Amino acid sequence: MLQGGGVPLSWYLILSAILFSLGIAGFLLRKNIITVFMSIELMLNAVNLSFVTFSYKFQQVNGHIFAFFVMVVAAAEAAVGLAIILTVYKNRNSLDIDDVSEMKN
Amino acid sequence: MDLFFFVVFAVFAVGCGISVVVQTHPISSALSLVGVMGSLAVLYLLLGAEFIAMAQVIVYAGAVMVLFIFVIMLLNSGGETHPGRSMTVKLLGVPALSGLFIVIAYIFATNFRDSARVHFGSFTEGTARSIGRAIFGTYLLPFEFTSILILVAILGAVVLARKELD
Numbered sequence: 151m152l153q154g155g156g157v158p159l160s161w162y163l164i165l166s167a168i169l170f171s172l173g174i175a176g177f178l179l180r181k182n183i184i185t186v187f188m189s190i191e192l193m194l195n196a197v198n199l200s201f202v203t204f205s206y207k208f209q210q211v212n213g214h215i216f217a218f219f220v221m222v223v224a225a226a227e228a229a230v231g232l233a234i235i236l237t238v239y240k241n242r243n244s245l246d247i248d249d250v251s252e253m254k255n
Numbered sequence: 256m257d258l259f260f261f262v263v264f265a266v267f268a269v270g271c272g273i274s275v276v277v278q279t280h281p282i283s284s285a286l287s288l289v290g291v292m293g294s295l296a297v298l299y300l301l302l303g304a305e306f307i308a309m310a311q312v313i314v315y316a317g318a319v320m321v322l323f324i325f326v327i328m329l330l331n332s333g334g335e336t337h338p339g340r341s342m343t344v345k346l347l348g349v350p351a352l353s354g355l356f357i358v359i360a361y362i363f364a365t366n367f368r369d370s371a372r373v374h375f376g377s378f379t380e381g382t383a384r385s386i387g388r389a390i391f392g393t394y395l396l397p398f399e400f401t402s403i404l405i406l407v408a409i410l411g412a413v414v415l416a417r418k419e420l421d
Contacts, residue, residue: 156372157261162298163363165265169272169291171356176276176284178348184281184327188288191319192275195295198307206302207370211380211389217307218386221314222401226408228319232326233415245332 162203169196183238183245187231194224257375260301264294281327285320292316303378306386 169192176189198217205213235245242249271290278284292315299308390398 155257156374157257157301158368159370159373160363160367161261161265162302162373163367164360165268165298167356167359167363168269170359171352172269172272172276174355175349175352178344178352179276182279182281182332184323184330184332185275185278185284188275188281188284188323191315192272192288192291195292195315198311199295199298202299202302202304202307203373205304205381206373206378207367209378209380211385214304214307214381214386215389215394217304218310218390219397219401221310222405225314225319226405228322229408229412230415232322233412235326236330236416239330239332245330 159203159207163200166196166199166203169193169199181246181248183235183247183250186247187228187235191224191228194220257301257373260297260375261373264297268294268298281332282324285323285327288323289316289320292320301375302373302381303376304381306381306383 173189173191173193173196176192177186180186180189198220201213201217201220203213205211205217238250239245268291271287271294274287275284275291278287292311296308296311296316299305299311
């Protein structure tokens with residue numbers, strides 16, 4: 151399986167799947183709102199790796215453009231999300247997502 | 256040599272990714288996430304995406320993570336006081352997540368088994384020149400829309416984070 155040099159393309163994709171699953175796990179299991187937010191960033195990074203890998207496979211630059219747009223959206227999302235976290239902390243003095251449960255009932 | 260670099264940085268990325276999820280203190284998670292992003296930048300370089308690799312280091316590991324660490328230190332948040340979710344999440348979530356990962360990995364492993372192997376240097380379209388041609392040619396309209404998105408994000412952040420006026 152390893153003759154011929156180089157790395158199998160599927161290994162990159164499986165690494166991306168591992169990182170995406172870890173991101174979902176962090177999103178579901180953690181209670182700190184900042185860690186939940188960082189798990190979303192981890193998932194976005196995993197998707198970016200998939201985009202760049204497919205760009206290599208099809209020998210086109212389009213995947214890089216999509217990865218670039220994902221980065222732009224992630225930067226905007228981080229700015230707004232962290233502002234929301236600041237507001238939540240200002241109002242309740244806590245970063246536990248279980249304390250923010252008005253919409254539950 | 257490709258394989259060596261891939262294995263080293265893939266293992267580092269997965270280790271840091273596990274650390275992001277497992278650490279209870281947010282600052283440890285944030286530093287682990289910087290490790291993930293740095294090793295992903297090396298993997299992008301191996302795939303011939305030099306512009307994306309540099310943007311990854313500057314935008315993600317630089318700007319976004321500095322913002323995260325800044326907020327963590329500003330809020331002075333400690334570790335989680337009572338970590339862990341309910342039993343339902345632990346009993347159902349972890350097997351469901353493993354199932355999802357196995358399905359995705361199976362699809363990738365079977366559909367792309369015969370595709371070309373990744374050699375460093377065999378894809379040279381990832382330079383700033385060709386990315387610039389694509390962005391300011393084919394993707395000009397989406398690129399201009401991202402400027403509106405960033406403007407809205409700036410306004411939203413300012414409105415949300417300012418002091419209460421009353």
